[in-house]
Amino acid sequence: MQTNPLGHNVDLAERAYRIRRNALLMGEVQGQGYIGQALDIADVLATAYFHAMSYRPEDPEWEGRDRFLLSNGHYAIALYAALIEAGIVPEEELETYGSDGSRLPMSGMAAYTPGMEMSGGSLGLGLSIGVGMCLGLKRKGSSSRVYTLFSDGELDEGSVWEAIMSAAHWKLDNLIGIIDVNNQQADGPSTQVMAFEPLVDKLEAFGWFVQRVDGNDIEAVRAAFDAARDHAEPKPRMIVCDTRMGRGVPFLEAREKNHFIRVDEHEWQMALEALEAGRTA
Amino acid sequence: MTSTSTTNVDTKEGASPKPRLKTSAMIASIASEGQRTKPAPFGHALAELAESRPEIVGMTADLGKYTDLHVFAKAHPDRYYQMGMAEQLLMGAAAGMAHEGFVPFATTYAVFASRRAYDFIHQTIAEENLNVKLACALPGLTSGYGPSHQAAEDLALFRAMPNMTVLDPCDALDTEQMVPAMVAHQGPVYMRLLRGHVPLVLDEYGYRFELGKAKMLRDGTDVLVISSGIMTMRALEVAKSLEADKVDVAVLHVPTIKPLDAETILREAARTGRMVVVAENHSVIGGLGEAIAGLLLRSGVAPKFRHIGLPDEFLLAGALPTLHDRYGISAEAVSASIKGWL
Numbered sequence: 001m002q003t004n005p006l007g008h009n010v011d012l013a014e015r016a017y018r019i020r021r022n023a024l025l026m027g028e029v030q031g032q033g034y035i036g037q038a039l040d041i042a043d044v045l046a047t048a049y050f051h052a053m054s055y056r057p058e059d060p061e062w063e064g065r066d067r068f069l070l071s072n073g074h075y076a077i078a079l080y081a082a083l084i085e086a087g088i089v090p091e092e093e094l095e096t097y098g099s100d101g102s103r104l105p106m107s108g109m110a111a112y113t114p115g116m117e118m119s120g121g122s123l124g125l126g127l128s129i130g131v132g133m134c135l136g137l138k139r140k141g142s143s144s145r146v147y148t149l150f151s152d153g154e155l156d157e158g159s160v161w162e163a164i165m166s167a168a169h170w171k172l173d174n175l176i177g178i179i180d181v182n183n184q185q186a187d188g189p190s191t192q193v194m195a196f197e198p199l200v201d202k203l204e205a206f207g208w209f210v211q212r213v214d215g216n217d218i219e220a221v222r223a224a225f226d227a228a229r230d231h232a233e234p235k236p237r238m239i240v241c242d243t244r245m246g247r248g249v250p251f252l253e254a255r256e257k258n259h260f261i262r263v264d265e266h267e268w269q270m271a272l273e274a275l276e277a278g279r280t281a
Numbered sequence: 282m283t284s285t286s287t288t289n290v291d292t293k294e295g296a297s298p299k300p301r302l303k304t305s306a307m308i309a310s311i312a313s314e315g316q317r318t319k320p321a322p323f324g325h326a327l328a329e330l331a332e333s334r335p336e337i338v339g340m341t342a343d344l345g346k347y348t349d350l351h352v353f354a355k356a357h358p359d360r361y362y363q364m365g366m367a368e369q370l371l372m373g374a375a376a377g378m379a380h381e382g383f384v385p386f387a388t389t390y391a392v393f394a395s396r397r398a399y400d401f402i403h404q405t406i407a408e409e410n411l412n413v414k415l416a417c418a419l420p421g422l423t424s425g426y427g428p429s430h431q432a433a434e435d436l437a438l439f440r441a442m443p444n445m446t447v448l449d450p451c452d453a454l455d456t457e458q459m460v461p462a463m464v465a466h467q468g469p470v471y472m473r474l475l476r477g478h479v480p481l482v483l484d485e486y487g488y489r490f491e492l493g494k495a496k497m498l499r500d501g502t503d504v505l506v507i508s509s510g511i512m513t514m515r516a517l518e519v520a521k522s523l524e525a526d527k528v529d530v531a532v533l534h535v536p537t538i539k540p541l542d543a544e545t546i547l548r549e550a551a552r553t554g555r556m557v558v559v560a561e562n563h564s565v566i567g568g569l570g571e572a573i574a575g576l577l578l579r580s581g582v583a584p585k586f587r588h589i590g591l592p593d594e595f596l597l598a599g600a601l602p603t604l605h606d607r608y609g610i611s612a613e614a615v616s617a618s619i620k621g622w623l
Binding site: 067109110111117118119121122124125127128129130131132133134135136137139140158159162163165166169 | 338362364365367369370372373374375376377378379380381382383385400401403404405408409
């Protein structure tokens with residue numbers, strides 16, 4: 001099944017480290033950004049791009065690719081970091097992040113970036129698009145899968161539940177949803193903004209095959225992706241990933257208000273060093 | 282709100298007969314009595330076109346029966362997607378289908394597309410210029426159901442959306458000819474859908490729909506009515522009736538609201554001695570009238586200009602003929618307005 005052209009000579013933990021590093025370097029360009037989210041989701045992105053998905057870096061629109069939908073467009077910095085690591089976006093463009101004329105705008109948009117399958121920004125769109133893509137792929141007899149990443153905050157949007165209900169109705173076994181549960185949204189902890197637990201029970205009741213894992217335990221994430229792919233029932237699949245904002249950089253992880261992080265100039269080097277320390281630890 | 286023109290009297294109740302609305306008039310019939318009609322022109326045209334275009338799929342949000350998509354569904358059941366009463370999902374899923382190379386026709390009511398799912402159309406469809414075709418029923422004031430179902434603002438909203446082509450057909454012929462034109466066009470299209478038994482009038486005028494083109498249906502020296510949608514049908518009636526008063530009315534039909542056929546509109550509006558009246562089945566804010574007013578002003582063309590449209594208020598429920606009279610878009614009301622302005 002694995003047709004990842006980059007092979008497996010570099011382990012997933014190292015990929016996740018490099019994705020985090022790319023994100024920090026991009027954040028430094030602007031002095032701020034959704035760094036907490038990029039750090040928390042890096043293990044999931046590493047697993048998606050270097051274990052689970054089929055794609056061709058030189059041909060991002062290759063018909064046989066698995067699709068990756070970034071519903072939470074503000075996580076763009078994280079996805080760019082992965083796309084750079086995957087060789088879909090050239091590494092030199094990293095320093096253009098968020099600048100005028102860049103292909104890497106602050107919020108993810110399909111028209112700008114190779115490998116970006118949808119325009120996010122407005123929340124709760126991704127899973128609906130995923131439903132349509134999966135229906136379309138089935139019409140074409142394609143075996144490609146659609147991975148859709150969205151955040152726990154997006155569970156507040158009714159459209160997400162419309163899509164959840166619909167995917168089960170249409171038995172979309174080619175749809176793999178990934179929820180980043182970092183319990184942090186614009187106005188505070190997600191569970192306080194709008195209670196969404198018990199999430200697994202709800203999703204199972206809606207007819208999905210559901211797994212809940214520590215989203216920063218890369219082996220657990222890898223096993224969940226495998227189980228999602230190999231599950232036999234004709235159901236859509238959801239991987240609920242509990243993650244920690246700022247993961248990999250302890251002093252950012254400890255920040256209370258970390259939905260949108262401002263990092264002082266001197267802190268970027270500290271962050272990179274902290275990340276490096278964790279890598280070798 | 283009581284009706285005069287469609288009241289019937291229930292004599293079974295004896296001494297105190299109660300006036301009642303005819304349901305058909307209240308809900309949606311835009312055909313006047315005795316008018317020639319065609320059934321489900323959109324549904325039949327789409328089903329036929331789909332024979333040779335396997336990339337066409339039909340999607341709806343629990344309104345297949347009420348958007349004539351059931352005709353397509355019956356002809357091509359494997360290409361019909363019932364998405365449930367969920368307009369946001371409908372638009373997102375249509376975008377997903379278009380991403381995979383299909384040409385989805387997504388149907389719902391105009392109110393739900395324009396008001397409820399606007400952001401989804403904006404972000405998932407229009408921003409990426411995807412090939413999604415929206416066919417949305419009950420445009421403007423074509424339902425007596427009240428503001429929940431009256432789409433008086435749809436043209437304003439979709440005109441303002443970049444990449445969106447906006448169509449407002451007059452009758453069954455216009456509607457069926459729009460379907461292949463929508464598919465031939467690359468990009469999203471919003472069509473105001475006339476459904477059910479749809480009046481047929483334009484065949485008498487040798488009419489052929491061309492996307493982006495306004496069509497002179499009849500010439501006249503005193504008044505130029507520029508209209509879209511069902512108001513073209515009314516304008517043609519008005520032109521006939523005003524002949525008796527020696528008023529010579531020209532009718533320019535503008536089925537493509539966006540992009541506007543500026544060349545034809547300017548050429549016709551610049552002809553001296555004619556009062557220009559824009560008539561539309563839409564709020565006077567943001568529709569065809571303001572589009573043309575802006576065009577004329579920017580181009581330095583300044584005829585005597587009048588505008589007929591729905592008022593900037595929440596419209597009443599009731600029987601359509603009554604409402605059309607009340608809000609000035611019935612043939613009689615348009616005729617009276619024009620006479621008053623001459």
